Amino acid sequence: xxxxxxxxxxxxxxxxxxxxxxxxxxxxxxxxxxxxxxxxxxxxxxxxxxxxxxxxxxxxxxxxxxxxxxxxxxxxxxxxxxxxxxxxxxxxxxxxxxxxxxxxxxxxxxx
Amino acid sequence: xxxxxxxxxxxxxxxxxxxxxxxxxxxxxxxxxxxxxxxxxxxxxxxxxxxxxxxxxxxxxxxxxxxxxxxxxxxxxxxxxxxxxxxxxxxxxxxxxxxxxxxxxxxxxxxxxx
Numbered sequence: 001x002x003x004x005x006x007x008x009x010x011x012x013x014x015x016x017x018x019x020x021x022x023x024x025x026x027x028x029x030x031x032x033x034x035x036x037x038x039x040x041x042x043x044x045x046x047x048x049x050x051x052x053x054x055x056x057x058x059x060x061x062x063x064x065x066x067x068x069x070x071x072x073x074x075x076x077x078x079x080x081x082x083x084x085x086x087x088x089x090x091x092x093x094x095x096x097x098x099x100x101x102x103x104x105x106x107x108x109x110x111x
Numbered sequence: 112x113x114x115x116x117x118x119x120x121x122x123x124x125x126x127x128x129x130x131x132x133x134x135x136x137x138x139x140x141x142x143x144x145x146x147x148x149x150x151x152x153x154x155x156x157x158x159x160x161x162x163x164x165x166x167x168x169x170x171x172x173x174x175x176x177x178x179x180x181x182x183x184x185x186x187x188x189x190x191x192x193x194x195x196x197x198x199x200x201x202x203x204x205x206x207x208x209x210x211x212x213x214x215x216x217x218x219x220x221x222x223x224x225x
Contacts, residue, residue: 032212034212034213041219042218042219043115043203043205043216043217043218043219044154044203044205044216045216046213046214046215049212049213087153093212096141096142096207096208096209097207098144098156098159099144099156099205099214100156101146101153101154101155102153103153104153
């Protein structure tokens, strides 16, 4: 699996958009970008994934650059409950593929 | 989706003893994974467990220390053997389905070894 690089921590004001960047310059053509988050004392939770195109679901939006070497997870209106560690992961398709977690970004949403 | 439960949710054990952690899923799944999360750290994959075959262990993890069973498509156990304080971690199971892109994680078992 390709390695990812994320900032160690970020702050975001409640109600504002949280933009979490991720670099994955060695991603291969058939690897997907996945985002998970881990709220304190809970197991990781899947957020979103994408291959080439931008994706949006009820939780977040995923913007992938045209060269696929980086991506941004956007939480459009951050709430206090979004405080968590966010993991950007590059993996081949399928829930049955093993997942390699990096260090992630600790997002603190501030009232 | 999949709903996963783990037992116990937490335990405090003495060094030299063993603990078996159970992972139960509410539906049949192809793959089950076991992770370790040491205090303040990210998740590290211990092994992948397929039903009916031996578990596949990641580098640094061995079967004698972390034996795994996978008797059916909804259940797995991880045993932490001959525990030392360095084994104090959160142990999580996750499941994957061939029909889904994502994995689903259990709530974790918090283990403290004294």
